[in-house]
Amino acid sequence: NKQVVLKRYVEGAPKVTDMEMKIGKIELKAPKGSGAFLVKNLYLSCDPYMRGRMRNFHGSYIPPFLPAQPIEGFGVAKVLDSDNPNFKPGDFISGITGWEEYSLIHDTSQLRKIQPDDSIPLSYHVGLLGMPGFTAYVGFYEICSPEKGEHVFVSAASGAVGQLVGQLAKLHGCYVVGSAGSSQKVDLLKNKLGFDEAFNYKEEADLDAALKRYFPQGIDIYFDNVGGDMLDAALLNMRDHGRIAVCGMVSLHSFSDPNGIHNLFCLVPKRIKMQGFLQSDYLHKFPLFLEHVTENYKQGKIVYIEDMNEGLENAPAAFVGLFSGKNIGKQVICVARE
Numbered sequence: 001n002k003q004v005v006l007k008r009y010v011e012g013a014p015k016v017t018d019m020e021m022k023i024g025k026i027e028l029k030a031p032k033g034s035g036a037f038l039v040k041n042l043y044l045s046c047d048p049y050m051r052g053r054m055r056n057f058h059g060s061y062i063p064p065f066l067p068a069q070p071i072e073g074f075g076v077a078k079v080l081d082s083d084n085p086n087f088k089p090g091d092f093i094s095g096i097t098g099w100e101e102y103s104l105i106h107d108t109s110q111l112r113k114i115q116p117d118d119s120i121p122l123s124y125h126v127g128l129l130g131m132p133g134f135t136a137y138v139g140f141y142e143i144c145s146p147e148k149g150e151h152v153f154v155s156a157a158s159g160a161v162g163q164l165v166g167q168l169a170k171l172h173g174c175y176v177v178g179s180a181g182s183s184q185k186v187d188l189l190k191n192k193l194g195f196d197e198a199f200n201y202k203e204e205a206d207l208d209a210a211l212k213r214y215f216p217q218g219i220d221i222y223f224d225n226v227g228g229d230m231l232d233a234a235l236l237n238m239r240d241h242g243r244i245a246v247c248g249m250v251s252l253h254s255f256s257d258p259n260g261i262h263n264l265f266c267l268v269p270k271r272i273k274m275q276g277f278l279q280s281d282y283l284h285k286f287p288l289f290l291e292h293v294t295e296n297y298k299q300g301k302i303v304y305i306e307d308m309n310e311g312l313e314n315a316p317a318a319f320v321g322l323f324s325g326k327n328i329g330k331q332v333i334c335v336a337r338e
């Protein structure tokens with residue numbers, strides 16, 4: 001059983017050498033009486049939050065990974081053998097599994113069965129129809145309180161979460177601008193994902209001036225995926241009664257970035273609402289989300305861009321690439337197709 005394990009807790013930006021491949025032994029059977037089931041992992045998700053689990057810090061909402069153990073993350077897998085009456089061989093599941101070829105799963109609390117559908121790639125269950133898509137949905141509808149015609153700004157806009165936020169905002173009748181880190185991503189935002197405008201933040205010497213160019217009358221909603229300097233510039237450009245959904249701060253994921261926020265004072269005179277959120281607090285909305293996004297996807301009103309890397313051995317590099325913007329769209333690892 002090929003596995004990717006965490007070698008040691010990570011300091012600063014994650015590196016490929018913080019992880020290593022190992023060959024573990026696994027019985028290709030679910031032990032009788034265990035209530036567990038054995039899966040073959042097909043698609044694994046690389047998500048920025050996993051960086052937080054690579055440090056030895058217990059005060060977070062989720063515990064650290066265990067060194068020398070397979071990394072845990074969202075995946076799509078097929079059940080091969082089962083001692084759990086609710087999961088049968090041949091079933092497909094989506095949820096927390098391991099960065100390995102086969103996993104024995106005991107904890108089903110974060111798992112759901114998925115129905116294969118020829119019109120939807122299975123891998124979308126870790127992207128568009130999985131945790132990142134759900135994050136976009138709850139972040140936009142629950143935190144941003146959007147109104148038709150409002151002006152919306154999304155950072156890391158071509159990523160797993162951002163690309164759906166922008167499309168939901170367009171479907172809601174908003175004006176939407178995204179920022180991303182390359183001209184290829186900017187092109188995708190404007191020509192494939194339907195954003196009204198997009199810009200490459202790496203080419204802007206002055207982020208405040210860039211936002212003033214795209215939002216001469218100000219921003220009603222900022223969906224923040226990055227924190228740092230972009231958040232600081234957005235604060236200066238918010239309209240009165242604007243909302244900032246603090247989804248993540250990927251620019252701070254090395255935990256060594258000194259970027260401080262200077263413009264928080266804007267919250268007061270502009271009566272801005274700024275709220276962090278965790279998608280996991282809204283799981284009761286998951287069925288509604290699935291219905292909404294699946295329907296729009298099938299009608300061709302939503303598209304989704306994936307960055308698919310083949311082979312478990314390429315998972316560490318793909319993961320590390322998230323923090324320098326190597327991924328174009330949702331980063332997925334294909335371990336096996338079936």
Ligand code: NDP
Nearest residue numbers: 048156159160161180181225248249250251278279323325
């Ligand atoms: P993405 O697919 O967007 O990948 C990460 C992207 O972040 C990179 O492609 C890169 O895009 C951008 N990035 C990396 N480093 C920096 C930097 N220093 N400054 C600015 N941008 C940077 O990831 P996701 O869509 O999966 O996640 C987006 C955000 O949402 C993350 O902050 C994540 O932690 C958060 N999140 C929050 C959840 C919640 O419940 N609150 C749940 C899921 C995700 P580019 O080339 O454009 O720079």
